[in-house]
Amino acid sequence: MADTSFLSWPFFDAHHRDWAAHVDAVSAGLDVDHTDTDTTCRTLAAQLGTAGILAPTSSNDGHFDVRTLCLARETLARHDGLADFVFAMQGLGTGAITLFGTDPQKAAWLPRTRAGTALSAFALTEPGSGSDVANATMTATRDGTDYILHGEKTWISNGGIADIYTLFARTGEAPGAKGLSAFLITPDLPGFEVTERLTTIAPHPLATLRFTECRVPATAMLGAPGQGFKIAMSVLDVFRPTVAAAALGFARRALNEALARVTTRHVQGAPLSDLQMVQGHIADMALDIDASALLIYRAAWARDSGAPRITREAAMAKLFATDQAQQVIDKAVQLFGGDGVRAGEAVERLYREIRALRIYEGASDVQKVIIARQTLAMFEGDT
Incomplete structure (x- = not known):
């Protein structure tokens, strides 16, 4: 349980x-x-x-x-x-x-x-701009009552099977982040093409998308022209803590599997759980899980309580929970010994599943930059 x-x-x-x-x-x-x-x-x-x-x-x-x-x-x-x-x-x-x-x-x-x-799918990442959203190069050019899309998106989850895509493209109202807009795109549009299905260590539907003179009505735009970056960041503010929560779920499963293993597996006539080194691993795992949960649900509670932005709290939760879940799962694999890397074992599947969470919706190093900038801004605002 x-x-x-x-x-x-x-x-x-x-x-x-x-x-x-x-x-x-x-x-x-x-x-x-x-x-x-x-x-x-x-x-x-x-x-x-x-x-x-x-x-x-x-x-x-x-x-x-x-x-x-x-x-x-x-x-x-x-x-x-x-x-x-x-x-x-x-x-x-x-x-x-x-x-x-x-x-x-x-x-x-x-x-x-x-x-x-x-x-549904969220089409933000491009071949040349993953974490650097502000420098996305896909274009949406106004043509009468339409926009014409041109460019590529990649690593798009649900790519190839989604019925609706929220897509971000450069409409050029200003340089950088202020020149992006968001659109709702359906896969039946002429000029929309799935060019590659991507395979990863933990299989999920992923694809590269290409848009060639793809015409969409202006009514497909979400929000106002130039609001795309704001829209993307607002969505990530909501869902970034949930990535941390998924990592927490993986870590909890890993701990459960490890506990079942060490209390039933015997070495020299005694269960593994009697060994102090094993107890040390269990203690570390339990600590990392509770600390992650506190950061995650603090961020979620703050957002639900009316905080306009939880950028710092969400980044902390995402960084810590995903990184520590990797450590928790690694310890579980170690405690399973050879069975820990056997295909089909729960901890082997978790080992493959967790790795992507430290990359998508803002890689761990990006979260550190966000936390540092927010912390410095708070300090400078108080001085």
């Missing part, structure tokens, strides 16, 4: 505890096939939608409960990484619609993504 004592912390209300129990019950009943990720993601979306799990991934009133999102991702990730991926992308892909969409845009897509009948 996973530790749920953290749900008694003052960050949570009764409905959060009920929600966590519901997600746990639904997650335990999922039978996830990892051999065909495209089909599995569509199936999982439908199952999670029917169970109401996707309900908090968007809203028509522009509000997110980040604690609810984090609890869902932590719980789903503890059970299965692909189930967490499906939930995360339904939120990330439509987050800009919730925060900046018009009523017609919300009506067209949010009921479908919440039901799991339409898959």
Whole structure:
């Protein structure tokens, strides 16, 4: 059984505890096939939608409960990484619609993504600009009542299977970050092409997209021209703590697997858990998990309590939880010995799953830069 004592912390209300129990019950009943990720993601979306799990991934009133999102991702990730991926992308892909969409845009897509009948994607990264969003080069050129898209996006989760993409392109209102805009794109548009499906150590639907003279109506724009960077950062502010929560779920599963292993595996007539070195590993794992949870749910609580931006808190949570989850899982693999790297073992799968979380939605080194800049700005503001 996973530790749920953290749900008694003052960050949570009764409905959060009920929600966590519901997600746990639904997650335990999922039978996830990892051999065909495209089909599995569509199936999982439908199952999670029917169970109401996707309900908090968007809203028509522009509000997110980040604690609810984090609890869902932590719980789903503890059970299965692909189930967490499906939930995360339904939120990330439509987050800009919730925060900046018009009523017609919300009506067209949010009921479908919440039901799991339409898959969504967030197309931000480019071959030459991953973390450097402000220097994206894909263009959207105004032509009468339309925009013409030209350029490439890569490492796009749900790329190739999504029904709706939130895409960012340079409209040129100003240099750098102030010259980007956001658009809603469907894959049936002429000039839209999936040029490559990307394979990673933990299989997920990923693709490179190319846009060649791809014409979209101006009504496909989200927000105002030049607001794209603001929109992207606002979405990441909401969902970055949830990446940390997914890492926490992976770490909790790793600790559970390790505890079961060391209390049942014997060495020289005694369980592994009697060894002080093993106890030291367990202590480190438990400490890292609780510290991560505190940072994650502090950030989520702050956002839900009305903080306009949680950039520093979200960066701290994302950096610490993903880095420490890697360490927790590595210790679990070590405690399993040879079985820890056997294909099909839970800890082997977790070892592959965790690595990407330290890269996407802001790599660990980028989070350090964000934290440092925010901390320096706070100090300079006080002096």
